[in-house]
Amino acid sequence: MYYDAHCHYVNLKKKYEGFVIASVSMDYRSSLANLELKDENVLKGIGIHPWNVGKEKLEEVLPLVKRADFLGEIGLDYRLSSAPRELQVKYFEAFLEEGQGKTVNVHALDAWADSLKLLLDHDVERAILHWYSGPTDLLKDIEGAGYFVTINPSVTFQAKHRAVLERAPPEIILTESDGGYEYKGKLLEPTDVIPTLEYIAKVKEMELEEVKKKVEENFKKAFKL
Template sequence: MGKPLHDTHFHLDLFNDEILSIANKIEKEKIYTIAVTNLPPLYTEIIKKLKDNYNYIRPALGFHPELIGKYHTLIPKMWELLPHVKYIGEVGLDYKVGNDFKTKQVRFFENLIEKCDNQGGKILTIHSRRSADDVISIIGRNFNSKYILHWYSGSIKTLKKAVENGAYFSVNYSMTKSDSGKKIIAQIPMDRLLLESDGPFIKFNKDVFTPLHNKHTVVILSKALNISLEQTNTLLFNNFRSLITL
């Protein structure tokens, strides 16, 4: 397919006994992968498991918004680790599942964005279910890091504001199959489009999605963008390269 594939949002740590097997396949296929985590201790665990054996996998320090209420005592660990990492995710806001501890979510996310802005040079992959307006407002226009809106499902108006503020958008296979997802993809500027698998939460036929399956998403995007498969792959690779170049 020419240029290497990438994956900006993959939950490698949720594959349990298959972690190293999948990591080895990612490495063999040279797929640049951001391996997100949902809590700081899970980040430290995946670091230990992978050691320094993989050139194409970048573990990301995360604190999923759905878990802020139950695991808020782990927030100091997040701040302890933050200065030492480049990749942050999964983080963000979720007003569907976490609405009963919305204030804690917002306070944490505001603190996170402030710290990342002060430290600079971070790359964040952000969850924004039913909260895109607040996510974009909190990040603001002059954020001193780069960020990706993962599986964006907000309004087109907010999407356009996010584009003005420098956001990237990661698209997964499920988005290419739904009417709402197709409408959103059609509004994303081509130079802000990235790939994600969001495995293991998405399936391809009966297989759980991994970065190796992202080639199927590229095929569908090629048709949606009305450009060749080679052009699509080059476009996506250049976008990813632009993202990680700080």
């Protein structure tokens, strides 16, 4: 089995045998689509992405949270979201409160420290900082909190992300595709976690099987499976 900890699965009209997928939502529509999925091996996330803060209604999406396997993707984005920071925080906190006890799949672009602080303030037990490309000195705090970071296929060319892979202990590493999105002209898919695993093995100087085992273990911990 391969493990994809962050994928916009409802955008992909295809089955992926041999993959366990955490399917994240962006808004009300994708949250509903996620809840309708019948696929085994797909975990359903409910949330409003920080890019959609202010455009989507909290009161529509929050009631769906109780039917979710996890929260996400939610969080803060200080680079690409046009919503004011205070409003982003309000949405993020509303989900953390509504979904207490659930794993949180977090988008935290250029808002790494603030996002981590909010997770800790809300006593979140299990969190995944998706596509972590923030400061590597925060990795200690992420590890200390028992949280995880995902390594994305961009690790082969994004220097910041590669630095994270170099510094992160294997115990906090998950793989993700961010599938369902096009990145630099290529549609990302769960199958992209396979070359990513190979790349992780190379950088961490580990056997591929060892990395796969670790990621599986981490995924099960992260989603309390």
